[in-house]
Amino acid sequence: MKDRNRLFCIVLSVLLPPLVILALATTDLVHSRKSLTTLARLYIEHFTEKLAAYIGSDGTFGPDDDAAFYYSFDKCAHGFLTFPGRFPTYFAVFSKEGKFIYGSKKLMNAMNKENPEVPMGHAHEIGGMSDRLTVAKSPAAGGKFLVVGGVAWEDMFGAAAMAFFLWPILTVLAAIWGVVTVWNLFYSVINPINILEHATSTLQWGSETIKLQLPGANPQIIRMRDTLERLSRGACRTIKANRTYVNDLVNVQEDERTKISRDIHDGPLQDVTALIQRLRLARNADNTEEDTKRELDLAEKIAFTTMKEMRALCDFLNPPWLELGLSQALTELTERQSLQYGVKIYLGFDESIETSDNVTLAFFRVVQEAVTNSVHHGEAKNIWIDLKHNQTGGIELTIQDDGHGFDIKDTADLRAEGHRGLSNMEERMSLVGGSLKIISYRGEGTCIRGSLP
Numbered sequence: 001m002k003d004r005n006r007l008f009c010i011v012l013s014v015l016l017p018p019l020v021i022l023a024l025a026t027t028d029l030v031h032s033r034k035s036l037t038t039l040a041r042l043y044i045e046h047f048t049e050k051l052a053a054y055i056g057s058d059g060t061f062g063p064d065d066d067a068a069f070y071y072s073f074d075k076c077a078h079g080f081l082t083f084p085g086r087f088p089t090y091f092a093v094f095s096k097e098g099k100f101i102y103g104s105k106k107l108m109n110a111m112n113k114e115n116p117e118v119p120m121g122h123a124h125e126i127g128g129m130s131d132r133l134t135v136a137k138s139p140a141a142g143g144k145f146l147v148v149g150g151v152a153w154e155d156m157f158g159a160a161a162m163a164f165f166l167w168p169i170l171t172v173l174a175a176i177w178g179v180v181t182v183w184n185l186f187y188s189v190i191n192p193i194n195i196l197e198h199a200t201s202t203l204q205w206g207s208e209t210i211k212l213q214l215p216g217a218n219p220q221i222i223r224m225r226d227t228l229e230r231l232s233r234g235a236c237r238t239i240k241a242n243r244t245y246v247n248d249l250v251n252v253q254e255d256e257r258t259k260i261s262r263d264i265h266d267g268p269l270q271d272v273t274a275l276i277q278r279l280r281l282a283r284n285a286d287n288t289e290e291d292t293k294r295e296l297d298l299a300e301k302i303a304f305t306t307m308k309e310m311r312a313l314c315d316f317l318n319p320p321w322l323e324l325g326l327s328q329a330l331t332e333l334t335e336r337q338s339l340q341y342g343v344k345i346y347l348g349f350d351e352s353i354e355t356s357d358n359v360t361l362a363f364f365r366v367v368q369e370a371v372t373n374s375v376h377h378g379e380a381k382n383i384w385i386d387l388k389h390n391q392t393g394g395i396e397l398t399i400q401d402d403g404h405g406f407d408i409k410d411t412a413d414l415r416a417e418g419h420r421g422l423s424n425m426e427e428r429m430s431l432v433g434g435s436l437k438i439i440s441y442r443g444e445g446t447c448i449r450g451s452l453p
Helices: 002-052 067-075 105-114 153-157 159-202 219-266 268-282 289-317 320-324 326-341 357-376 411-416 421-431
Strands: 089-095 100-103 124-126 133-140 145-152 344-349 382-389 395-401 435-440 446-452
Touching (some): 002 089, 089 105, 100 105, 105 133, 159 219, 268 289, 320 326, 320 357, 326 357, 357 382, 357 421, 357 446, 421 435, 421 446
Parallel strands (some): 344 382
Antiparallel strands (some): 089 100, 089 145, 124 133, 133 145, 382 395, 395 446, 435 446
């Protein structure tokens, strides 16, 4: 119902102004035509009566006291008079039996063609749109002759006369044009907008995309539809990425818990079990003093080993050297990883670089993940790490290895396949306002470059 009311208001707002103007113009034109018709009739009636007064008993003009009238008649062709300051006028003289004697052939032909019933002394219109005449009859020489005068609308009113006859046609054409305009407005603008409005109001954003066909729609509306399609696809991708991200967070948490649990079970827990066993053996009543001392010494060694393993686990989860700055943190990390994985790591950095805690942690985790990937997946033997200022004054971290390399894929695709390392590094750089670029070819190693403006 609202759509119909809206459509009605739009159509009314489009058609009402021109219709009002057209109605006013038509009314004015009708009244003007009546006024001009009256003027033409009065003029030709007066002219015909005056002309008839100068017709003599022989049907010719007699002496004329009106110098202007007489002079003009002598200087013009038969049947067409032109008076200074007046309209050109046709005339013809007939016998009382209706036989043409002399005058305008145009007027004679029009009278013979139309054969109008023109009352004596009263003007009447004859002819069509292009040759319309206002004519009047008047007796002359005591009824012996008949004088007919006529004035052409084209001569009297000029272009305005044509407008009187063309106006109905122009009105119809304007009405047709208005209908066509409203239909085109509805077909190319209103209806497509209604379709878009319905589609967007019923769309489940993030779950489906807009796919609409709008034939004949305005180009701007087509671009609006394309924009909405892109937005709907982007919303779906965003929702999917958010869901994937949440799932990844849960999976990462579960993986970390599993790893920590496994590390504790395989390391400190086994040591604690061995420690308990040694303490039980030390409490054996059959032990000699030397046996008890030996068991306690072994228990002490096991306790120290357990303490180191627990400390290493804590250092992995929350490295204490992060508080010493980025350069010291990377130095400690690369030395430990070099010993742990048996690879050579070459570290170069600009000591003038100072970073916040968040940036330090981001670069630290990127290096940690990159070295681990280079060793486990690329089987690299040498890794080069360089931290410096770039040309724009930002910080650039480059990690290059001599491993096998791999075919680059979109990080979202890698995440979907379960490879979250590269995606995690990219997200860490994004969280601190940076970016990550990965360059790798099979057999040529891998280069990871993180930039922070």
